[in-house]
Amino acid sequence: MRIGIVCYPTFGGSGVVATELGIGLAKVGHEIHFITYRQPTRLDFFSENLYYHEVDIKSYPLFEHAPYELALASKMVSVVKYERLDLLHVHYAIPHASAAYMAKKILAEENIHIPIVTTLHGTDITLVGKDPSYEPVVTFSINHSDGVTAVSQDLKNETYKYFGVKRDIEVIPNFIDLNRFKKQKKEHFKLAICPNGEKLLVHTSNFRKVKRVEDVVRVFYEVRKEIPAKLLLVGDGPDRDRMERLCRELGTCDDVRFLGKLDAVEEVLSVSDLFIMPSEKESFGLAALEAMACEVPILTSNAGGIPELNVNGKTGFVCEVGDIQDMKEKALTILAEENLPTFKANALARAKEFDISNILPLYEKYYQETIEKSLKKAQ
Numbered sequence: 001m002r003i004g005i006v007c008y009p010t011f012g013g014s015g016v017v018a019t020e021l022g023i024g025l026a027k028v029g030h031e032i033h034f035i036t037y038r039q040p041t042r043l044d045f046f047s048e049n050l051y052y053h054e055v056d057i058k059s060y061p062l063f064e065h066a067p068y069e070l071a072l073a074s075k076m077v078s079v080v081k082y083e084r085l086d087l088l089h090v091h092y093a094i095p096h097a098s099a100a101y102m103a104k105k106i107l108a109e110e111n112i113h114i115p116i117v118t119t120l121h122g123t124d125i126t127l128v129g130k131d132p133s134y135e136p137v138v139t140f141s142i143n144h145s146d147g148v149t150a151v152s153q154d155l156k157n158e159t160y161k162y163f164g165v166k167r168d169i170e171v172i173p174n175f176i177d178l179n180r181f182k183k184q185k186k187e188h189f190k191l192a193i194c195p196n197g198e199k200l201l202v203h204t205s206n207f208r209k210v211k212r213v214e215d216v217v218r219v220f221y222e223v224r225k226e227i228p229a230k231l232l233l234v235g236d237g238p239d240r241d242r243m244e245r246l247c248r249e250l251g252t253c254d255d256v257r258f259l260g261k262l263d264a265v266e267e268v269l270s271v272s273d274l275f276i277m278p279s280e281k282e283s284f285g286l287a288a289l290e291a292m293a294c295e296v297p298i299l300t301s302n303a304g305g306i307p308e309l310n311v312n313g314k315t316g317f318v319c320e321v322g323d324i325q326d327m328k329e330k331a332l333t334i335l336a337e338e339n340l341p342t343f344k345a346n347a348l349a350r351a352k353e354f355d356i357s358n359i360l361p362l363y364e365k366y367y368q369e370t371i372e373k374s375l376k377k378a379q
Helices: 013-027 068-083 096-108 135-143 153-162 187-193 213-226 240-250 265-269 286-293 324-335 340-352 356-378
Strands: 002-006 031-036 050-054 087-091 116-120 147-150 199-205 229-235 256-260 274-277 298-301 316-319
Touching (some): 002 068, 013 050, 013 116, 013 356, 031 068, 087 356, 096 116, 116 135, 116 356, 147 153, 199 286, 229 265, 265 286, 274 324, 286 298, 298 324, 316 324
Parallel strands (some): 031 050, 087 116, 116 147, 229 256
């Protein structure tokens, strides 16, 4: 198949999943065309089946903000026509699904029929999409896609709850490339961070309020009272300065390191003992899955689709959002010497269920079904 993938080219989960999906599809022989305003973060190598088409966003004095949706729709029309695409797969509803619908209608004027699959990732539905200024467009775009997928059952339920969606939504979970995300031998790094055998806790996110990074710092503060421990915070964002101040207030600065954005996060995960994800909203929990693939048990909130990934009491524990005391107790249970090896093994076993080799065929099957239904509809 010749497939166009439209996504945000950033560190966010939707962009990462879209890029990894395209790379995986290219490896099994499909021709993949990425359409976005900048080369995706993880698309940094050459492959004969991978193509990149940059959306040219011109600035005109008339516009206060460049009309990206129009430029994107025009680029989709061009790529579909000249690369003879079989399907467009757009990730994140806003504005990709509506731009794809516009491109589809333009192409139909030339008797070119292109099916559209829209994948819902989370905040496009649970946060941005609920905004009254966007909701009608989001609802319309979902209902007029030829196929719609969501990354968790919880996100599917949220979509039906808050939008007037009348069509079926297929749940296809996020996935992991176990060739990349696996435990590496980095004992020298662990020794440098934890020279006295301290337990190493880790959190990765974009440091937004919804991620509740403050809960991570406070859980660590409580754990550190009981056992020697260190904390690594990977990522950056609006809450970073506040977290640095909180560490100073709690007197934990010597045991907390802010590492900023890292491409090779798997190297940090390889030496970690516990991953903490206390988010108040999370459609799936891709960062937690990456940790599990590196044999790191996870301590999470019960938000969104996380409980669909984290098997409570087996791969880690699921706690109520904001329950610092319970998280502290559960963290100590996981980190106990007699428990940690079992939790680590269970985390890896669960991650293997989400290996890209298991999820890729689900997308291929859904693409084929969508193309066939679209052809019948067009006849």
